[in-house]
Amino acid sequence: MKKTITKYFTISLLLVLLSLVFIGCSSARKYKQENTLLKSEIQKRDSLKSVIINQAIDDKLITPVVQSSTGNPVLDSLVNAKVDEILSKLNTSKNSGDNSYKLIYDKLAKQLEFYSKMAQTKNENTATKTTNDKTIIQIKKIPVEIVKPLSKLEKFLMVLGIVTLLFLGYKTVVFIKNKTSLWV
Structure with missing residues (x-):
């Protein structure tokens, strides 16, 4: 019974270490602030209609x-x-x-x-006046995720780290096996 508990403990420890390696190797997402300029104009149109009626x-x-x-x-x-x-x-x-x-x-x-x-005579005159009253300028900061591919050096170091951890895990299992003599 002790043998199986130690075996499961060792395997669990290795899985935890491997999961920590994979989680730790994932790079943090980098965000860039991008400014966007929004303009909106409000147009106002006034129409003036004058009607002159002669009797x-x-x-x-x-x-x-x-x-x-x-x-x-x-x-x-x-x-x-x-x-x-x-x-x-x-x-x-x-x-x-x-x-x-x-x-x-x-x-x-x-x-x-x-x-x-x-x-009776009727004269109509229509005058349209257009004015731009307000110009609203808003600056919004929109986060944009920067996706940057890994360089060859980063990929090499990741593989080297995984191989090193696997080797250390194997050596730890062998060391525990030899010292405890629980595994046959």
Whole structure:
């Protein structure tokens, strides 16, 4: 029974030593701080819309036509008749949508009448103003793992260390075996 306990103890000791060697040989991870610059701009757009509305115009112009008065009734009647004939030919009117005008000569009232109607007008102006209000600059440190391959010297020393530990473990087992005579 003592023999098996010593045997298991020796094997456990060797396993612990080997695991310590492998854990100890693994290199610690190295990190590098890398600065990252983040910029963000906030844009602000303002729109200004101006609307000018002109109201509709409804206009009327009446101009009396003065009768000829030279003192000669024959000449006055001829002149007045000719003026009435000429002005009667001016009667006209036009319509376009809500806009219209009309020119007429009223023989009875002896007057020239002008009527006009202009629709409402609307002017729109839009001005857009863009401003960059804020620029936010943030610096963040991001850890980046450096992966560096092992050099030939490091690999050689690792193999040499493992071989040395195996040799020392073998010599320890042989030494214990010879001294205790528990193993046959």
